[in-house]
Amino acid sequence: MAMTIKVSKLKPLAGYVLVEPAKADKKTASGIYLPDSSEEKPQFGTVLACGDATYDDGQKIECPVKKDDQVVYKKWGGNDFEVGEIEYQFLKFEDVLAIIKK
Numbered sequence: 001m002a003m004t005i006k007v008s009k010l011k012p013l014a015g016y017v018l019v020e021p022a023k024a025d026k027k028t029a030s031g032i033y034l035p036d037s038s039e040e041k042p043q044f045g046t047v048l049a050c051g052d053a054t055y056d057d058g059q060k061i062e063c064p065v066k067k068d069d070q071v072v073y074k075k076w077g078g079n080d081f082e083v084g085e086i087e088y089q090f091l092k093f094e095d096v097l098a099i100i101k102k
Contacts (some may be wrong), residue, residue, distance in 0.1 A: 007048060007083050012090060015054035016080075017065060019073065019089045021045040028042065043087065044072045054093065064093055070100035 012018050022042040047070075050063040065071055077095030081088045 005083055007088065008084075010049060012049055012051035014052040015061070015093055016051040016062065016090050017047055017063060017071075017093065017096065018049040019045040019071060019078070019091055020048055022088060041087075043075050044070065046070055048088070061093060065096055065099060070102070071096050072098040072100065 007018075007020075010018055021085050022045050024042055047065050047067055049067060051066065053060050053062045055061065073089070074095045074097060078089040078091040081090055
């Protein structure tokens with residue numbers, strides 16, 4: 001029996017955030033459509049869940065973002081986790097580079 005995981009039920013462990021990456025553009029700025037094989041993963045997305053604070057050398061490090069924040073993250077950071085057709089990212093706090101202001 002296969003188990004189905006709901007993303008809303010995932011709670012990242014201390015020091016991690018769960019991000020849903022933005023959809024990759026399928027068209028260039030000049031209007032050229034790109035094939036799926038040429039897609040580069042976006043480096044920004046929406047925070048779905050935040051883990052608890054972590055400790056480094058005795059110092060408490062709080063999560064720098066909150067749920068629903070739009071963030072930019074490191075290109076090679078994080079761990080992919082696929083649910084259905086969507087590939088989510090578990091990122092360490094330090095892999096988040098910026099919050100995109102609304």
